[in-house]
Amino acid sequence: MSGKYDYLIVGAGLFGATFAFEAKKQGKKCLVIDRRGHIGGNVYCEEVEGINVHKYGAHIFHTNNKEIWDYVNQFVEFNRYTNSPVANYNGEIYNLPFNMNTFNKLWGVVTPQEAKEKIEAQKAEAGIEKPQNLEEQAISLVGTDIYEKLIKGYTEKQWGRKATELPAFIIKRLPVRFTYDNNYFNDKYQGIPIGGYNVIVEKMLEGIDIRLNTDFFAKKDELEALADKTVFTGMIDEYYEYKFGKLEYRSLKFEQEQMDTSNYQGNAVVNYTDRETPYTRIIEHKHFEFGTQDKTVITKEYPSEWSPGDEPYYPINDDKNTQLYKQYKELADKEDKVIFGGRLGTYKYYDMHQVIAAALTAAEKELT
Structure with missing residues (x-):
């Protein structure tokens, strides 16, 4: 081993944490870095008034894959939360x-x-x-x-x-049901980790070296020199210095408010479907874990166009961006010391169970 570590893992979200956990099981030494001041990526929860606040938007775990369900349950027990959002159209309430x-x-x-x-x-x-x-x-x-x-x-x-x-x-896959069923997902397994998503990521990264508030691009050469290989979960176009141009993303802004009421809207997620309301939804976090606290915390979610300095959330997988990504993927496929993963590294919209499955596939390919 030329470097101190077998793997430098850029990004402490679900992909990076899962890969690190699997690598450690195989006796590999990993360094996980993240530019944020916490682990967990976008599934990070912040405790406010005893409530686990989903800091970067609502995250509801759901899957039909028993292998993935069993995998996450080794780290934490899940509650019985069922996603049943409602829509508010100018004060009219509809089930989704x-x-x-x-x-x-x-x-x-x-x-x-x-x-x-x-x-x-x-x-x-x-x-x-x-x-x-x-x-x-x-x-x-x-x-x-x-x-x-x-x-x-x-x-x-x-x-x-x-x-x-x-x-x-x-x-094209718009769900339409002719039954009285408000369960948004068709998946067999669904729930919220008891104690929040931090429990999962903390257990995955137990005993692994972590550096937070660390900008990979500020010290790219120095950091990559520490390890034999890099697992990169950031934006693939940024890794290649935007040489073919910038991929497009949608971003989100969050407006969080603590309220002196025990129940603000009666549901974890309410979508605002009229065009005039500037936010798309309000999340009341306590309902994810059936909270009975005296106070509550809500978050209004405002979508926005991504620009440098913003957090990229959703790839825009139209024809133009798909063609541009293909150019970056051709470069990535030639790399023998860099593994790209996650939503940003592969420019693909993933749900949480899909991110974990992709990380397990990458780890198996790399480590066996």
Whole structure:
């Protein structure tokens, strides 16, 4: 070993922590660095008034993969939280995902057949045969009423673009249920780690060297010289100094407020689907863990266009960015001392269980 460590792991989020945990099991020595002052990446929780506040937006663990479920349960026990968000459209409350409760509130229908007939009539009236954009795709799936009240405003805020300018594929898997089921996810396993996500990452990184408040790019050569290989979970285009141009991302701004009430909105997640409300949702964190504290903490979530210095959250996987990423991936595939991972390193939207699965696959490939 030429360096002090086998692996320098850039980013203490789920991908980096999972890789580090697996590498340590194989007797490898890792140094994990992060430019933030804490481990955990975007799943980091901050305790406020005894409430685990999801500092970077709501994180709800869900998966159909029993292997991944068993894997995370070795670190922490999960509660029985079920994601059942509601939508607020100008003070009208609707259940999500779109289900019989939604249709009853919207149209007064009672049976699945009545709901289907209502949607089919609106789809026929719209007359869209080959959807060319998100708006046309959504209307062709659920009709005009649902689109106008529950999709259009929220989506345009989320992406910062008109629905007619967004690609149709973004919404092709829109969940529509003709049952009275408010469970947002279809996955078999779902919950929130008791004590917050920090418990998982802390246990993963137990006994591993960590440096926080460390900017990889400020000391790139020096840090990479410490290890034989680098696991990089930051932005792949930044790693290559944007030589082909900048990939695009959506960012988020958070406005957190502590309130002297035990229950502000009665639900962990409320989406604001009108265009005029500047935020997309309000999160009331205590409900993730069925909290009974006297006070509560809410967070308003404001989507924004990413620019350097902002935190990148969601890759914009349209044709232009996909082609640009391919150029960076060609460089990455030629690397023999750098492994790219996570949302930013692979320019792909991952849920938490997918990040962990990808890290386990990378670790298995690398370590066996």
